[in-house]
Amino acid sequence: MFDHDVLVIGAGLAGMRAALAASQAGVNVAVVTKVFPVRSHSNAAQGGINAALTDRGDKWEDHAYDTVKGSDYLGDQDAIEIMCKEAGSEIINMEHMGTIFNRDAEGKLGVRAFGGQRQARTFFVADFTGQALLYVLHEQVMKSGVRVYEEWFVLSLIVEGGECCGAVVMEMKTGEVHTIRAKAVIMATGGIGRVFEPSTNALICTGDGMALAYRAGAPLMDMEMIQYHPTTLKSNGALMSEAARGEGAYLINKDGDRFMKRYAPNMMELASRDVVSRSEQTEINEGRGVNGCVLLDCRHLGEKLIKEKLGQIRQLGIDFANADMIKEPVPVRPGMHYVMGGIRTNYDGLTSIPGLYAAGETACVSVHGGNRLGANSLLDTLVFGKRSGQHAAAGVKSKQHAAGVTDAYSEAEKKKIQAILDRPADGGELFGKVRQELGETMNKYLAVFRDQQGMETAQRKVKELRMRYEKVIVHDKGRTFNTNLIFTLELGFMFDCAETVIVGALERKESRGAHTRTDMPKRDDANWLKHVVQFRTPEGPRIEDQPVKITQWQPQVRSY
Numbered sequence: 001m002f003d004h005d006v007l008v009i010g011a012g013l014a015g016m017r018a019a020l021a022a023s024q025a026g027v028n029v030a031v032v033t034k035v036f037p038v039r040s041h042s043n044a045a046q047g048g049i050n051a052a053l054t055d056r057g058d059k060w061e062d063h064a065y066d067t068v069k070g071s072d073y074l075g076d077q078d079a080i081e082i083m084c085k086e087a088g089s090e091i092i093n094m095e096h097m098g099t100i101f102n103r104d105a106e107g108k109l110g111v112r113a114f115g116g117q118r119q120a121r122t123f124f125v126a127d128f129t130g131q132a133l134l135y136v137l138h139e140q141v142m143k144s145g146v147r148v149y150e151e152w153f154v155l156s157l158i159v160e161g162g163e164c165c166g167a168v169v170m171e172m173k174t175g176e177v178h179t180i181r182a183k184a185v186i187m188a189t190g191g192i193g194r195v196f197e198p199s200t201n202a203l204i205c206t207g208d209g210m211a212l213a214y215r216a217g218a219p220l221m222d223m224e225m226i227q228y229h230p231t232t233l234k235s236n237g238a239l240m241s242e243a244a245r246g247e248g249a250y251l252i253n254k255d256g257d258r259f260m261k262r263y264a265p266n267m268m269e270l271a272s273r274d275v276v277s278r279s280e281q282t283e284i285n286e287g288r289g290v291n292g293c294v295l296l297d298c299r300h301l302g303e304k305l306i307k308e309k310l311g312q313i314r315q316l317g318i319d320f321a322n323a324d325m326i327k328e329p330v331p332v333r334p335g336m337h338y339v340m341g342g343i344r345t346n347y348d349g350l351t352s353i354p355g356l357y358a359a360g361e362t363a364c365v366s367v368h369g370g371n372r373l374g375a376n377s378l379l380d381t382l383v384f385g386k387r388s389g390q391h392a393a394a395g396v397k398s399k400q401h402a403a404g405v406t407d408a409y410s411e412a413e414k415k416k417i418q419a420i421l422d423r424p425a426d427g428g429e430l431f432g433k434v435r436q437e438l439g440e441t442m443n444k445y446l447a448v449f450r451d452q453q454g455m456e457t458a459q460r461k462v463k464e465l466r467m468r469y470e471k472v473i474v475h476d477k478g479r480t481f482n483t484n485l486i487f488t489l490e491l492g493f494m495f496d497c498a499e500t501v502i503v504g505a506l507e508r509k510e511s512r513g514a515h516t517r518t519d520m521p522k523r524d525d526a527n528w529l530k531h532v533v534q535f536r537t538p539e540g541p542r543i544e545d546q547p548v549k550i551t552q553w554q555p556q557v558r559s560y
């Protein structure tokens with residue numbers, strides 16, 4: 001058994017920012033991650049990170065208002081205010097640690113425009129901002145002496161006497177299962193992207209942390225709010241960053257028409273993502289698309305700008321769409337990208353279980369509500385990662401380890417794994433087909449447009465798939481890097497996420513943000529200005545409502 005004061009699960013931006021903050025507060029911190037830290041999905045973030053810096057006349061209140069409006073008034077305004085107030089110091093902090101942000105002609109930190117915001121306030125490193133931030137934080141975590149358990153996979157959380165006091169973890173290299181005891185645990189395991197197929201997310205984004213917390217008794221909130229990004233490639237779901245439109249790219253239909261003028265005459269291509277995705281899907285559905293896509297036209301931006309600021313996505317277009325954006329438009333369509341919901345927390349990252357925190361995409365603070373603004377997620381990871389780390393560290397200083405935590409916890413997990421390995425091979429199938437069908441079902445019925453019948457069909461299909469999952473077999477009986485087993489365990493987590501997405505979506509009887517029901521197309525503030533919160537029970541999720549926190553911005557008709 002291992003002992004630490006604070007155990008952080010996840011080494012993306014949220015996890016490493018949390019670990020650094022806790023370590024700086026003087027407590028013993030460890031990080032567990034199923035992949036090498038800089039392979040965490042934050043590495044894929046392209047376009048940038050938002051902050052209202054006063055040296056260019058921007059105000060945090062304006063950033064907060066844009067975020068509230070972007071969320072379709074479902075975001076909690078107290079949390080949004082905190083995020084936007086603390087944004088500037090986090091950017092400066094990352095710069096001082098060594099992030100080399102792009103600069104403008106005067107030598108100041110440069111900004112680009114992003115969707116749903118009236119001011120350009122997105123700080124960036126070309127089109128690989130996440131990678132730049134992640135490497136810098138990784139250096140700082142290594143320097144701080146925090147122990148990092150790399151390629152260790154968390155199997156379950158330990159809750160004793162109602163408090164979270166550790167986790168059971170498998171060392172992937174040896175297959176050994178260990179108990180890690182901790183006085184506080186911070187969940188920073190990222191999103192659920194691969195519950196949908198295709199997705200812009202990496203294969204490792206399987207919602208493990210949400211399922212682990214949910215199984216331990218913490219509720220999930222706003223799970224119905226799934227963001228479809230307007231510009232993804234048809235062939236493999238890869239993202240063409242909003243940075244392209246931020247730099248001035250157009251969206252056109254088969255007639256060469258900039259159709260956004262009919263849907264968002266003021267903000268055009270830079271309306272919020274839910275609005276742009278719905279507009280594109282409407283163009284495609286009404287026959288003005290090109291092979292199920294619309295076109296992202298960057299030609300007028302010129303070769304120099306594209307090579308300097310959009311080089312990575314240009315290459316993605318060449319490799320996966322056979323289109324060089326310098327010379328021709330790239331076909332794109334809405335694709336699953338982000339989950340606004342997650343483990344319910346307060347603005348210090350604390351969940352409903354004492355000792356258990358959550359931060360980053362796995363958490364729902366909620367600052368994104370019904371629709372996240374581009375470049376607010378990296379900000380969320382840093383601000384609430386830091387706050388979780390600080391709060392957890394303060395809480396453990398006068399706390400003892402829970403005496404009841406023993407290796408019995410790891411023995412129980414070993415038995416469960418053995419039972420999976422021992423399933424009879426005859427007639428059983430491998431995890432892959434079940435996972436693919438799960439993703440395709442979610443993408444068919446829980447996408448940009450939804451309706452009751454489709455969501456009920458998805459619910460039935462997911463139930464059947466879960467029954468098949470209970471019988472899947474693992475051919476590899478070895479202990480060393482048994483990825484067949486890991487993928488199978490991940491698929492179990494994915495089912496918990498899929499079910500709560502569907503239940504949340506069926507529950508919300510209106511259209512708001514990314515949740516657009518063709519059978520209930522209007523927003524209904526009188527009945528639905530509230531969060532859908534789900535608790536796990538043996539019979540399925542139990543639902544509670546939670547009011548939205550409104551500080552200074554009353555809901556208004558939303559137009560761009």
Ligand SMILES: Cc1cc2nc3c(=O)[nH]c(=O)nc-3n(C[C@H](O)[C@H](O)[C@H](O)COP(=O)(O)OP(=O)(O)OC[C@H]3O[C@@H](n4cnc5c(N)ncnc54)[C@H](O)[C@@H]3O)c2cc1C
Pocket residue numbers: 009010011012013014015032033034035037040041042043044045046047048049129130152153154155188189190191200201202208209239337338359360361362374375376377378379381
């Ligand atoms: C292509 C793409 C581009 C994006 N661009 C932007 C952008 O420009 N700006 C922006 O604001 N947002 C962007 N986003 C969103 C943003 O990148 C993510 O929301 C954010 O990086 C998530 O960070 P995180 O720290 O919460 O999780 P992640 O970076 O996903 O890290 C999760 C960590 O949890 C660990 N983990 C998970 N499960 C387990 C387990 N069972 N056991 C042990 N460890 C586990 C993983 O190993 C990993 O270290 C983008 C997203 C995508 C997909």
